[in-house]
Amino acid sequence: MVDSLEKKSFATALAGYFGNFKLSEHATGVGFILLFLLATIVGWPNFLQFRNLTNILRQISYTGIIGLGMTLIIISGGIDLSVGSMTAFTGGITIFFLNLFPGDSVLAVILSSMFAIVFGSICGLFNGLLVTKGRIAPFIATLGTMSIFRSLIQYFSGAGNILSNNNLYADIGSGVFLRIPVPVWVFIAVAVVLHIVLNDTRFGRYVCAVGANEQVARYSAIKVQTIKLIPYVITGFTAGLTALLWSSRLNCINPSDCTGYELDAIAAAVIGGTSMSGGKGSVMGTVMGAVMLGMINNMLVLGGVSSYLQQAARGLVIIVAVLLQYNNKN
Amino acid sequence: MVDSLEKKSFATALAGYFGNFKLSEHATGVGFILLFLLATIVGWPNFLQFRNLTNILRQISYTGIIGLGMTLIIISGGIDLSVGSMTAFTGGITIFFLNLFPGDSVLAVILSSMFAIVFGSICGLFNGLLVTKGRIAPFIATLGTMSIFRSLIQYFSGAGNILSNNNLYADIGSGVFLRIPVPVWVFIAVAVVLHIVLNDTRFGRYVCAVGANEQVARYSAIKVQTIKLIPYVITGFTAGLTALLWSSRLNCINPSDCTGYELDAIAAAVIGGTSMSGGKGSVMGTVMGAVMLGMINNMLVLGGVSSYLQQAARGLVIIVAVLLQYNNKN
Amino acid sequence: MDIPKPPGVVPSADIILSVEGITKEFSTVRVLDSIDLAIERGEVMGLIGENGAGKSTLIKIISGIYQPTAGTIRLNGEVVRIGDYSTAKNLGISIVPQEFNLINTLTVYENIFLGNEIRLKSGLLDKGTMRKQAAAQLQELRMPVKVDRLIGDLSVAEKQMVEISKALMLHARILIMDEPTTTLTGHELETLFTLMRQLKAQGVTIIFVSHKLREVKTICDRVTVLRDGKLISVDTVDSVDEKDLARKMIGRDFTQVFPAKKYRDGTDVVLQVEHLEVRNLLHDVSFTLRRGEILGFAGLVGAGRTELFEAVMGLRHVERGSIAIEGKAVRIRHARDAVDLGLAYISEDRQGKGIVQNFDIPKNITLISLVEYVKRHLIDKQAEGKKASHYVKVFNIVAASQKMALRYFSGGNQQKVYLARWVDTDPKILVLDEPTRGIDVNAKREIYEFIHMLAAKGISCIVISSEMEEVIGLCSRVYVMKEGMVAGCLTDEHINEEEIMFHATGIKGRKAYG
Amino acid sequence: GKESAVTKIGVSIPSADHGWTGGIVWWAEKAVNDVKAEMPGRFEFRVVTADNPSSQVRNVEDLLVWGMDYLVILPHESAPLTPIVKEVHTQGVRIIVVDRGLTDTSFGYVNLAGDNTGLGRLSGAWLAKTMKAEGLKNYVAMGGLPVTIDTERMNAFFAEMDKDPSLVNLLGKDKYEFADWSTQKGLSLMETFLQQYPKIDAVFCQDDDVLTGVLQAIKESGRKDIKVALGGAGSKVVYKMIMDGNPLVRATATYHPSMIADGIHYIVDVATGKKPDDFHLANKPTSMVIPSVMVDKTNVAQFYEPDSIY
């Protein structure tokens, strides 16, 4: 009894410091911190090295960037299973495009970067149109395009590596700026932008409204179909960015690259507190979710867990992390 | 003008025959028939052979059976991504169990069959408890157990084949009764039972209610958590059945078997008209959805589509099939 | 058994249900403050109070949906712990909740029997019997709804009847009805009251929540008043009149609901609708609306008034007809077009089409007018908050915090937030479909005054209401609809109950389409 | 076989889920096109891909219905495909099984086997020899996916490495991580290894696609301690590196996807009578191993084919 009272007053004191801090509203953050501590212990002393941390960040930035777009889709009440295929497809076509230019041309690199983003957005638009105009359940529509994108890039490449002829291109993906790799900067930038979009723009507000209750949104003069469409385009945009970053890092694309990205992207969003039934979620949560996934992987390798059981351990840690979150909420 | 009138009166006449037949309520059926016609043309003359049709049925029965359980889960508002891993896991452990008995013992086969079903149900129960007691989002919970089940069976088998020592066991999965393979009989039986469960029992009604609106269900004195739990157990049961049928057909299990079953099972349900947002769906629709997926595959092989583009064609046909359905609905 | 005597209750009476010292707090906000109440077997107990007074909360505690922070519940003198709704059900308590608790994807009879299915010996559902009994029950309520229709397709009044049927099917000893009459009028109300009297005769105890004091006077034996979570009084209905009740509710004198009508004879037509057709729902509907006018639309449940204005707002597919605003023909294909033209439509279905449950007050209020709060592409949240505070004051919205999600608000307060959303669009034409559903008398008067104020500013208002007196007390002209058509238009002294009923039932006016 | 003007050949292979299987698809298509060009109208082909063993069983059933006379199959996994291939055999279809054998060896087919043990053994022997010669000590290892062929390769590899006790596996004796035969996984694993172990002399990653990722990680880390990086299977890119004298990449053990083309050409020879088809009636498979070869600077020119996609 006394114990719990003391705890309470301590918590109250803490709450005082943080103003209106509520543990329940920071469940993801708490899960994050616990996991970070665990990883520090398991991966001691390597885990805490600056280089290791930036490695983790770079590793997760590819699916992380896509996860940010995916967060918007999920909040709007949809889902996109095609992102992995879309990334490989976009990356491959971008290198084809890049190779149209002779030599190590800077212009070619700039144009191709833009091309990747536009091309990705168009793929996303295609998904979005199937869902909104075609009125196909998002799961099925994007399951279909998942096969289509993958198949097309295999067809165009003859299932072989697509190599770039431009050595400058590699500078984008393997670049480092202020000791932080370029993909991480991009991840941060996209996260900040989409955080603002979600929380501080009309569009973001409408995405939440549509995901929460489509009918109410319609009766509130919101263009529901448009609002549902745009997140797919944004996700296509993020897939295009990832395609650019990944293909330029190795200066080549294999048509089987980026499989399973969809699961990582969705997992990041859901671990970060985005509800699969739509209507609520947070971009910063997804960032934390993505980093948590990266930490789990890193920790398992550093900790020397049996390679057969790594998958199991990974699954377990995800479940426990989410479990902790939930129990914090109550 | 005259034309359309004549059509109308013909339609009316037809409608008269079928009593209260409404095209919109049979969208899946219409998609099914169209696809059947297409497959007949593309796969002429082989498609219509009795042997080919029973092949298709046997091929789809494995994921189809699981799809039936999955239908209940989706209607209840959940999802299970772990079914593929669960099937491989259950199959593997079942063969270990079978091999505990010496020689070709009938008793061993009977006990192992029961074991498979019970073991599968327990795996399903585990998923269900994570979702209901643990209150983890089904997507994340079963993403976790997907890794766990797969990892465990790889660990136990040392990533090698798990061979049965009992030759009688193979009679189950490769058996044929009245010219129809045993798995198809099982598929039909499970479909009929679950159709009745969904439509004619209190539990089935509650599953729909819980999936449509959990809050309302609670206010109607429905034990929401129990109702959400049971579909996972049923799906575990169906996964156990499939594990039995599949492992006994080959008389062995490879730990990488049954990957991707979850997507096929979910796709069958959704193509069959089950809504991913829960609350409505039909078991018979799933049967049709599963057969449609099988026909698409069969048609692509018989029709000789380029191996690179088979996946794309598959995706396209799925999308078009669902598109047709929807446009029939309106 | 020795029953401790709850204060203010006649001890000799046969007490079926009593609550003692019931207190309920949400986080730190006290919503109910030691309520003591005893209800006699076979009585109809009225429960009234302002929006947010705690009526629904009290009821939810009795039916196990909420747990009290403190206090006990006694049933037949014995202390019971009602942990969830199924416990309440087993104890013979059933509830018609304030917000619909129906599953849209199930049919009428499936909903009526949800949680209470009849089964065959084999364990399978006895659909035939359930259909039959559901039909019989609806018949008793004189509600001609087919039992196989989907709930999602029903109008709110029809849903309400299904909700009542669902509660009645449990054959409970205690029937709790939280504002069951908000969507009902005329003969539906009569049949409901008849039914309640029958139940009472069978010994069923009823708790009846309503904002319509006249109904309370008509049907109840005693009436309990709550204010700010405190029990104010328990009286027999004969000992109080409507004015007393209103005074007890709001804590000060209350005189008159309707402000004086200010007739305007402006000829300036702002909205003209001609020959509007919507398949199966509307036939050849024409009407005009003048500047600054308060125009009424009356009719029986299902007359098509809701559909008419959904069509005008671009929410339904219009097959034929024209709409002109201020003399200019317009095409409205989407609600956005309508809003841009200065139209506003407050739906009767607050839950399904109105509020976003998990949004807070500011987000809900600015949902449509959001563009006004955007500065350099970003939402100015401060301005949003300020505007929200403004409306909280204007409409007297009771809430612990502006940041609380709307799902935790009392029904009436949700309605006020919803009203504020549309008012904030600064409309030229405001259509209010059942605007005072679930609103307490005091707030009702405030809303009426508000409508008058808008009209005085030159904003034209259309009031669709099933409450006859609302239309009569408020409007300068009234269209009466029947079966998707305009049966007639009443003005001046013709606006009275009799004329409206004659037109609504087809005794007078245009009868059939053609 | 059956009497018909055109001979029907079914080819069942895994779908292109990583570089090597991509190569399989490419070589299968190439062989089919070559044969069609050489003998127009003589053969009808169906090349079908499957992304898991169960759908490959499906595909073989479908091919049987289509009425194939010959089957060339590269099984995803041996055991699941064995019963259906056996059934195909009883229908009189001549069969070539490429790469992996079947679990039932009591009926007649040609097994054109890839040499998984050979790949592991040669890699291990080469790496051990090279490390010893250069006085290197510490190495790390990566496998593919937890499937049978991967286990065979890794066991054979460690068997060779363990012969020399002076070589230290930094992960622990016979331990390795799965790189899923994916470039990206190889990259992130190598990044972690580089973090974890301050001194790594050599890397074995068993696959040339994974090697691409490994090399990228080494390059980005700027570390100079790694002296040898050994992949496997023999991709075009890696051949080129060996030819160009890449200091890290000096060799690779072949396990080449062109083996599927060998299989297709073999069956065409059988169908045109150039090779006997009596293997069909034998009560055990006719086995031919395509031996793994260690490719290094001395012999790389023979293997490099610029037009190949792998």
Ligand SMILES: Nc1ncnc2c1ncn2[C@@H]1O[C@H](COP(=O)(O)OP(=O)(O)OP(=O)(O)O)[C@@H](O)[C@H]1O
């Ligand atoms: N779950 C909850 N969390 C926080 N506050 C709540 C919750 N439920 C109700 N409240 C608050 O309790 C107060 C009383 O609400 P209640 O629904 O009982 O009012 P009511 O008397 O039924 O009003 P109305 O006539 O508008 O229906 C309101 O201020 C409401 O905001």
Ligand SMILES: Nc1ncnc2c1ncn2[C@@H]1O[C@H](COP(=O)(O)OP(=O)(O)OP(=O)(O)O)[C@@H](O)[C@H]1O
């Ligand atoms: N989507 C729909 N499908 C089929 N019928 C519908 C649909 N929506 C409404 N209806 C029916 O149309 C009729 C008109 O309903 P509506 O609610 O517009 O009437 P109203 O005049 O507004 O009455 P009130 O508001 O008093 O209920 C009702 O019988 C209703 O059941």
Ligand SMILES: [Mg+2]
């Ligand atoms: Mg209330």
Ligand SMILES: [Mg+2]
């Ligand atoms: Mg209405």
